[in-house]
Amino acid sequence: xxxxxxxxxxxxxxxxxPIIHAANKFSDINLEIVHTGQHYDYEMSRIFFNELExxxxxxxxxxxxxxxxxxxxxxxxxxxxxxxxxxxxxVLVPGDTNSTLAAALxxxxxHIPVAHIEAGARSYDMRMPEEVNRRLTxxxxxxxxxVSESCAKNLSREGIPKERIIVSGDTMYESLLKHLPQVLMxxxxxxxxxxxxxxxxxxxxxxxxxxxxxxxxxIVEAILGLKDLNIVFPCHPRTKVRxxxxxxxxxxxxxxxxxxxEPVGYHRMLNLIKHAKIVFxxxxxxxxxxxxxxxxxxxxxxxxxxxxxxxLGFNILVGSNPSSIMEATARVTRDEILREQFSHVTNPxxxxxxxxxxxxxxxxxxx
Numbered sequence: 001x002x003x004x005x006x007x008x009x010x011x012x013x014x015x016x017x018p019i020i021h022a023a024n025k026f027s028d029i030n031l032e033i034v035h036t037g038q039h040y041d042y043e044m045s046r047i048f049f050n051e052l053e054x055x056x057x058x059x060x061x062x063x064x065x066x067x068x069x070x071x072x073x074x075x076x077x078x079x080x081x082x083x084x085x086x087x088x089x090x091v092l093v094p095g096d097t098n099s100t101l102a103a104a105l106x107x108x109x110x111h112i113p114v115a116h117i118e119a120g121a122r123s124y125d126m127r128m129p130e131e132v133n134r135r136l137t138x139x140x141x142x143x144x145x146x147v148s149e150s151c152a153k154n155l156s157r158e159g160i161p162k163e164r165i166i167v168s169g170d171t172m173y174e175s176l177l178k179h180l181p182q183v184l185m186x187x188x189x190x191x192x193x194x195x196x197x198x199x200x201x202x203x204x205x206x207x208x209x210x211x212x213x214x215x216x217x218x219i220v221e222a223i224l225g226l227k228d229l230n231i232v233f234p235c236h237p238r239t240k241v242r243x244x245x246x247x248x249x250x251x252x253x254x255x256x257x258x259x260x261x262e263p264v265g266y267h268r269m270l271n272l273i274k275h276a277k278i279v280f281x282x283x284x285x286x287x288x289x290x291x292x293x294x295x296x297x298x299x300x301x302x303x304x305x306x307x308x309x310x311x312l313g314f315n316i317l318v319g320s321n322p323s324s325i326m327e328a329t330a331r332v333t334r335d336e337i338l339r340e341q342f343s344h345v346t347n348p349x350x351x352x353x354x355x356x357x358x359x360x361x362x363x364x365x366x367x
Contacts, residue, residue, distance in 0.1 A: 001366040003031045004088040006079065008038030008063075008099030010048050011172075011285045014266065015094040015117055017052040018174040018355035026359055028366075031092075034082055036075045036099040037062035047265040051182075052175065058086070065238075068098060068129055075102035083110055090362060093141075094118060094171075096134035096284075104137040115362060117171065119144035120151030121284075121305040127208065130284070131305075143365070145358050148348045150308060166361055169354035172285060173347070176292055179267060186271040192232060192259055197277040199230035199259075204300060206282040210242045215320040219300055220248045222322035223280065224255055226329060231258045232272055278332050280325075287315055288349065294342040296332045298325065308348040313337065 003023075007016050016033075023031040035057035039045040049056075061078040063071060079102055083091070091107040093100045094117040107114045119138050123131050138144055138155060146152040147170040155165050189195065202223060209215050220243075223231060233252070235243070243249040252258050264272070270289060273279055279290040282300045290297035291309045302319040309315035314337060318324040331337070351357075 001029050001090065001363065002088045003029055003090050003092055003362065004034050004086055005031060005092040006034045006036065006099055006103035007094065008036035009097050010039055010045060012095045012097060012099065013048040013052060014175050015171050017054060018171045019358060020054055022355035022359055026363055029359060029363055032086065033057040035060040036102065037064055038071065038097060038099045051266045072098045072102045075099060076106045079103055079106040080110065083107065083112060088112060089366065090115060092117060093137060096121065096130040098133065100137050101133040104140040108140045113142040114140050115143035115145065116141040117145050117358065118147055120146040120155040122154045123303045123305040125303050143361060148308060167351055168357045169351035170349035171354045172288060173292060173349050174354055176270065176289060183267045183270040183274065186267050188268050188271050189275060194230060196275045199232055199276055200226065200278040200280060201272050201276045202231055202233045202280045203286060204282050205236035205239050209282050209300060209320060210239045213246050216242060216246060217248060218320045218322050220252065222325040224251060225326060227257065229257065229277060233258055233260050234264045234269065235260055236263060278329065291315065294339045296337040298328045312345050314342060
């Protein structure tokens with residue numbers, strides 16, 4: 001069975017790594033990587049291949065950034081050509097990026113079965129490009145691998161037959177567990193002169209936050225008001241451009257409490273999350289990583305696809321409202337969310353051996 005897995009962003013690389021490694025156990029599965037180049041900068045992509053010990057992609061489209069329509073269309077043209085040449089029996093698509101949707105559409109139009117990793121995640125906010133991508137991908141897919149029971153229920157409600165839905169667990173969690181020893185060896189705290197729970201981590205990159213000047217200003221000013229904590233801010237290239245355009249970069253640069261850095265690698269980011277007092281983010285993946293690493297998360301969005309983290313009490317949705325950000329921060333710093341509480345909660349994203357389960361389903365389907 002020839003399987004192509006399509007990736008293009010850092011989260012997709014993380015989600016795919018356990019599957020790529022586990023494929024070595026299945027002698028009858030030939031798995032090859034196609035990279036769209038959606039994240040084209042070395043720090044944004046290449047370092048993750050190195051840290052996660054992944055083989056080189058057999059194809060790299062090098063698409064780069066652009067509008068959603070341009071980027072998705074460019075990928076589809078390149079992927080169609082690649083699929084015709086590679087002739088896969090099945091295409092695996094992880095996550096909810098433009099690469100995900102482009103691969104799903106290109107595959108299904110060539111009558112190649114699609115398997116979606118992380119199917120069924122829903123924020124129910126169609127303003128989010130990711131929500132559009134994941135919904136369309138799910139309805140193109142033959143195999144839908146949901147990371148939790150909640151995600152599986154979402155798919156059933158949308159009329160997808162139950163025999164196509166498999167609760168596999170989360171491969172991101174498998175990546176985290178595997179790499180935790182290397183994560184703990186990273187010396188980022190020493191380099192940045194930080195101490196355990198003496199700082200917070202901030203990441204923002206979603207268009208609804210960084211492309212809207214008022215939302216971006218509200219978030220930055222709220223963060224600037226956190227005078228008692230050091231703030232480590234790995235800045236996404238898109239975010240940096242918007243901060244420069246709005247003049248907010250100057251305010252950030254003048255604040256002695258903010259450590260503004262370039263995007264960091266996988267091990268370093270997990271180390272920062274693990275030892276932080278709080279994570280502030282609009283990233284979907286970081287919400288789960290904070291939960292797994294027992295760090296309270298304040299999510300700079302009005303909704304989330306990872307509702308389990310909110311329902312369990314370890315993730316607070318605040319949007320861009322400064323008073324909500326400050327109130328949530330005060331709640332966490334008053335120790336109303338304690339690390340010890342995480343230990344008494346069942347991880348809803350772990351059903352055991354996600355990567356092996358995904359590959360076994362695919363293998364059994366071909367025999």
